[in-house]
Amino acid sequence: MASIIADRSTSSVVDVLAIAAHRDDVEQTCGGTLLVQQSLGWRTGILDLTRGEAGTRGSAEDRASEADAAARILRVSHREALDLPDGNIQNTLENRLKIAAVLRRLRPRVVILPYWQGRHPDHYTSATLGYEACFAAGLSKLNLPARCGAPHRPYKILYASLYSDVRPTLVVDITEHIETRLQSLLAYRSQYSDQNSGSGLFVPEADIRERMFSTARHCGLLAGVRYAEPFVQREVSLTQDLMQIPVQTI
Numbered sequence: 001m002a003s004i005i006a007d008r009s010t011s012s013v014v015d016v017l018a019i020a021a022h023r024d025d026v027e028q029t030c031g032g033t034l035l036v037q038q039s040l041g042w043r044t045g046i047l048d049l050t051r052g053e054a055g056t057r058g059s060a061e062d063r064a065s066e067a068d069a070a071a072r073i074l075r076v077s078h079r080e081a082l083d084l085p086d087g088n089i090q091n092t093l094e095n096r097l098k099i100a101a102v103l104r105r106l107r108p109r110v111v112i113l114p115y116w117q118g119r120h121p122d123h124y125t126s127a128t129l130g131y132e133a134c135f136a137a138g139l140s141k142l143n144l145p146a147r148c149g150a151p152h153r154p155y156k157i158l159y160a161s162l163y164s165d166v167r168p169t170l171v172v173d174i175t176e177h178i179e180t181r182l183q184s185l186l187a188y189r190s191q192y193s194d195q196n197s198g199s200g201l202f203v204p205e206a207d208i209r210e211r212m213f214s215t216a217r218h219c220g221l222l223a224g225v226r227y228a229e230p231f232v233q234r235e236v237s238l239t240q241d242l243m244q245i246p247v248q249t250i
């Protein structure tokens with residue numbers, strides 16, 4: 001079993017890395033899951049691919065300080081942002097190398113990516129871009145400087161599917177952390193505080209709680225827990241003891 005049980009003494013800088021297109025995507029889709037992992041003793045991190053310069057409200061600088069505040073609330077060990085263009089993320093070799101360099105430096109065992117279908121092109125493009133960067137990061141002859149670290153490929157990739165109309169294959173029970181997760185989202189005050197600019201595009205703060213909790217409740221009901229976050233994994237689940245499989249059938 002040694003090959004599949006994570007080892008806490010590895011050279012990883014973070015154990016679980018969530019990669020997303022935009023600052024606040026992680027808070028919306030898998031912030032509770034990062035809190036659960038941190039409470040289990042794993043080091044968590046966030047890689048935002050863009051800096052939010054195309055947003056209707058707030059500057060990239062505003063969003064940087066908000067992202068720092070949200071990271072503290074989510075108790076992540078590490079957060080950084082790349083400089084891919086907000087609203088125009090492309091799956092290019094240059095971008096794959098940028099992400100691969102981060103993966104080699106942080107050496108996560110688990111990577112969370114956005115689901116590969118959705119409304120926003122940045123989200124679904126990030127799924128493929130992120131997957132291919134994970135693959136590339138493990139290639140010994142990749143064109144990256146040695147200071148980026150040795151080749152590294154994450155063991156597990158999960159796709160956060162909350163933005164997508166797809167049935168999850170896996171949910172994480174976030175019941176104990178849902179209030180903290182809400183606070184991390186509300187840290188993006190330029191996006192969510194009640195204000196006039198872009199009021200047709202943005203959800204008033206009063207609705208955010210209801211929206212987040214109802215989505216989490218729906219996902220929780222799928223698995224018989226109170227609140228959960230949804231994921232899709234491409235691989236099958238493995239078990240031995242049929243008496244221990246979670247989630248009741250009837």
Ligand SMILES: [Zn+2]
Pocket residue numbers: 021022025120123
């Ligand atoms: Zn987004």
